[in-house]
Amino acid sequence: MDIDAAPVLSVIVAGDMPFRDLSHLADKIVKERLQRVTNVGSAKLVGNRDRKIWLWLNPDKMRQYG
Numbered sequence: 001m002d003i004d005a006a007p008v009l010s011v012i013v014a015g016d017m018p019f020r021d022l023s024h025l026a027d028k029i030v031k032e033r034l035q036r037v038t039n040v041g042s043a044k045l046v047g048n049r050d051r052k053i054w055l056w057l058n059p060d061k062m063r064q065y066g
Helices: 019-035 059-065
Strands: none
Touching: none
């Protein structure tokens, strides 16, 4: 077991704002700043719900549209 591979700090971000805004703040501000600290190996965001859009394309119609 590598003791250096275990997390040594957990940060919980909470606030009175929509979940999407809070996730963006945690990812783009908190995580980014933690990663810049000297000797920080990595920072990982857990619990984030990224927005996803799924598209099912009809190949025949796509050909018709060029």
